[in-house]
Amino acid sequence: MEEGSKPGSRRNIRFLKANYIKEFSFLGQADDPLDVKKCYIDLHSLQAREDLALRQAEAEAERIGVGVTAEAQSIFDALSKTLPVHWDKTVIVVMNEVRVSSPYLPECVSGGTPAANERVKKVLEFERKRLQARGASQ
Structure with missing residues (x-):
């Protein structure tokens, strides 16, 4: 054409x-x-x-976790909407200081300032609830 x-x-x-x-x-x-x-x-x-x-x-390839579950990738994608994130193997690194390890629960959050750590935990809790609600409705 x-x-x-x-x-x-x-x-x-x-x-x-x-x-x-x-x-x-x-x-x-x-x-x-x-x-x-x-x-x-x-x-x-x-x-x-x-x-x-x-x-x-x-840049898009770097945002895809290698050896992680679809749920982990969804959590990464959700965190990336509001915070700077990157993968360190299977660990999500948020704001270059807070680390979220498998199974990506709030208690798996470590490092960073107390304020940054709490913020990541809150976003993580919200995203897990959203994923559960989406899974229940399908």
Whole structure:
């Protein structure tokens, strides 16, 4: 599918999987949109987009725990909505100081200032209640 097909305009080419197409209409024959003489590819822009996509993919991969349960990942995701978190193997590290170990209960919270420790415990308790309520309703 070609977008912006006025002569001299910037063009976007989009590739579609054929099994997603339900119907199409032939509108007529046009110039080859991939004519090398008329085509300009901004390699710097493409490289920047690729670099950004790779950085985003790496950041998302770091947020996925390895060797943890789905429940642990849900708790991590919930904590990450309000607090800075990262994984240290199977331990959730919150605010670079508070650690939450398996089985990720409030009594498994250690480290950090008393205020930070209490905050993490409260968020953890709330998230566990929410997970239990969601599990009971399914």
